[in-house]
Amino acid sequence: MPHKWDVETDVAVVGFGAAGVAAAVTAHDLGARVVILEKAPRGEHGGNTRVAGQGYLNTASPVEAAAYLTALCGPYTVPPAMVAAWAEEMCRNNDWLKGVGGDPQEHQHPPVGIEFPDLPGAGCVHKFHDGPTYGYSFTWKRFESLVEQRPIPILYETPGRELVQDNTTKEILGIRAERGGEAVYVKARKAVVLTCGGFENNQEMIRNYLPGIAYCYTSGSPYNEGDGIAMAMAVGADLWHMNNYAGPSMALKVPEVRTTLSMQALHFSKQMPGGMIVVGPDARRFCDEKYKTRHGKVPFHGRWLPLATPCPMFMIFDDTLFRAGPLYDMHPSHGWTQIVERYEWSADNSAELAKGWIRRADSPAALAELVGLDPAVLAETVARWNRACGDGRDDAFGRSLMLAPLAEPPYYAVELSPSMLNTQGGPRRNERGQIVRPDGTPIRRLYSAGELGSIYSYLYQGTGNIGECLAFGRISGRNAAAEPRWE
């Protein structure tokens, strides 16, 4: 127990993304005093929500939604009470947003984006955004404005560090945050709601929890470092869904930029001239480079598994592609690097060649020498790919897009790393939004929402994360507001 509290409130919300907004606005509108703690400085707040594609799920019927979520979970089952809570609340996202002055618009242009149309209940999927179109932070700007319209103080650059727990009752009384190296004790007389995102930027947690990858980098907020997981574990929380994440894809990561740079040629929807393949450390191809993964998962012997990403991986390509324009997908509709960091990639790729992000050589064998691959094997891999293109068939991996040979020297290489949108794991919560212990009992006055301990245990339906932020943000916000004040 601190000697003095620096800030007093009813509900302390930790993290200013979609989940934090839904929890804070709901608790406030039910009469609670609310404070938001945010780790990032003003201007870099908003988390993954701000740089997301901006779609959120609003399901058509609770029955269909429950069937679809159950099927998405597959063998990684989630308790029926949780599925039911998700399904009921997911149908109310539009009503809620309209009720607080928003303007829900259904995504229009095809495909609608049902990720697993063959699963039962898939027809429940309806994807919405707020604003003239999706992308470009429009939905986030609406969320942000909801907080700004209310007397909800936001303490920027004030990360939550440790929950204050009563030694006897084990209930949560507040949180120790930090600002400029000094402790800031926040007394939360009703509850603390953790909405501080996942562990996308915590390499140790990635190694410990994500399946089969030694490292992975985020295309979202670099401030999401798993702090909520550490804080919840320290007060006895159970964890769930730690091995599930929206990834991997393959992207460039360089020390100069905090988040990943996406390569246009690798996107399933981009047709570019020139030849391009991806190889692993053995200098051989390992996948259909242009496959549209389901948020990182690919079919494997009748199951969906995360794409295997043997590191280091290299995108190998020819001069035609190099000269076809910027390799980096600069379209700023989503992604931290595009929206917040705004790295200016050169129009002719020359600056990145000069920096050594792109390597160049006169032959595949010489390129292999430069990047540490076996020259003979890479030469053979390129020759085999070129023959497959000549035959019009990729027998190895069935690739059908950009089936073009690496024809024009010189040749180029870009090292690729696994990249992700977000993690799904974190402290386990119940249908009231309470964080629970391994035995299932709730830790009193401690709630969560959003991707910090999300419900998604296996397959993921796009827009499900922000949809869940709103659904469980409201559930946790109203239950936190209903707690009696402690004295």
Ligand SMILES: Cc1cc2nc3c(=O)[nH]c(=O)nc-3n(C[C@H](O)[C@H](O)[C@H](O)COP(=O)(O)OP(=O)(O)OC[C@H]3O[C@@H](n4cnc5c(N)ncnc54)[C@H](O)[C@@H]3O)c2cc1C
């Ligand atoms: C490029 C991209 C595109 C995506 N597109 C979509 C999409 O279209 N639809 C969809 O549903 N999902 C999408 N996702 C996933 C989705 O954006 C996230 O899962 C969701 O926004 C998470 O919201 P959140 O509120 O839980 O966390 P966030 O929005 O990440 O917010 C967490 C906040 O907590 C702060 N924080 C971290 N640690 C602390 C601490 N110790 N103390 C205080 N604050 C802290 C962070 O700075 C951040 O502001 C996308 C993700 C990415 C990266």
